[in-house]
Amino acid sequence: MLKQTLAVTLMNLRAIPQRLGTSSVIVIGIAGVVAVLVSVLAMATGFHQTVANSGRADRAIVLRGGSQAEVNSSIARDNLLTILDAPGVRKDAAGRPIGCGEIVTIVNLPTIDDGNLSNVTLRGSCGQLAALRPELKLIEGRLFEPAVRELIVGAGAAQQFRGVTLGSRISFRDSDWTVVGIFSSGGDAHDSELIADVDTVQSAFRRSLYQSVTALLDAPSSFDAFKDALTTNPTLTVDVKREPEYYAEQSKQLTKLLNFIAYFVGGIMAIGAMFGALNTMYSAVSSRAREIATLRAIGFGAVPVVISVFAEALLLALLGGALGAALAWLFFNGNAVSTLGANFSQVVFRLTVTPGIVVSGLWLALFIGLLGGLFPAVRAARLPVVDALRAQ
């Protein structure tokens, strides 16, 4: 049986060049489906990785109780010291707790691509920013000074928006802000932000409350003590989360949506590609009817014939899948794009084609090939041998 199957399958595959036109329908159709699937999943993965990687296990973010994100949270200025005095917060050399009360607000900047205004997060942070977020490195210029309208710009934002180069001035809230530094935070969500002194931002935006407090802990294991101290304090109504947990929640909705789009759009396209595959394989069986009938007459069984049709469909599907994944990787992997994040501001991230996504694409291709080959294979097995033998 194996010998028969191998022989018939090899014969089938060797005949593919004679049916190049129809065979390419499967390859191109499935390549399109897989390219779309892989690209959208790469988008979801890139966004998730960017947002979910924003944070360290030894850093905690404190929000108002019940708030889902910084943008709808508020913490009274009086509470800042209470929070930073809690056990587990790391102290600097001078014995001061390392943490900042922060606010986030949105400013509009023109994009480099089309000049349309897009939302950008302006974060107000404190003088301990460098100690609090050591992953944040200045790649040009210097840190902002308190009480003057200076800001630093993330590398992702610098690539996406006009007029945010070192030394340039940005106008919002009736005043000009000078870009004094460009920073990189390793491609996480802060890379898409502008950061300035929190008191200056509060003053410019006429706010008096913080929206979050971020504290550096002695160690990841200090989190429970820190959290317990804050959540059992009757003067505070706060939620305390580890940073990775907080950012993972922020990315969940959009990642879910992108995954849904990937599989929904990919699914619709897959149905189209499946009909293409069906058509191609029916045509392949039809053009080889006399050969198949001859093999059956000689004594070959139906099973090798069925397997050979399947093998051809699967091989072409796999080729299409590999081509689609390769195209998606070639054209999209590493491309920087931006989308609206949880704070209603643009988050810049890079499309990331991972091996896992490629495997998902190949599985989809094989699934299409399997369905596309099923009915033609059955038809090949049921071919009326006597009629097909006399066909010219």
Added chain:
Amino acid sequence: MGNIVSLRKVAKRYTRGKEVVEVLHSLDLDIAEGDFVALMGPSGSGKTTLLNLIGGLDRPTEGEVIVAGEHIDRLSGAALARWRARHVGFVFQFYNLMPMLSAQANVELPLLLTHLSAAQRRANALTALTIVGLADRARHKPSELSGGQQQRVAIARALVADPTLLVCDEPTGDLDRRTADEILGLLQVLNREHGKTIIMVTHDPKAAEYARRQLHMDKGALVDGQQVS
């Protein structure tokens, strides 16, 4: 010699839409081992249907078909396929070679259904090609061979597994006179010198003269039989 083919009260009917077409009517036939029979008759007389029943490609609606001692009308599809592989070599009008395979690989096809090793298969295929005079064309693909040469390859493929009988459906129908005579001469040699039982459907009276016996069919029945020396 005993009969290698025995048909008893064989009928074959097809249904086309609401119409039932009876192609063979209660047909009895015996063919002795080592015979070379030419089945002749006008188009639609049922000769190819009869050939397909003897070759195990089709089943009768009624009656018994006993070939090489087996009631092949009672075999399942898979058993019938195995039986064909063991007992029947087919030669078709349009050769039915696999275009992507060399002459040798085409001839080897029936041997894939046996337990022979690859080396034995190659050797047997080459022997069969030598018998039909095409050993020097073993590596050629069908498209590189003439019609007559392709039919010789088809005959080698039919022979290679040493079947009980050769079933030939218009084997010279697509060939010119001279090439047809070569092919028929080859079949005659296979019958006379190698003892192969051959049943051949043909429209051509000259082709039929190569057979030992001519059977004429009309409207689904055998009308007479003629012994040729």
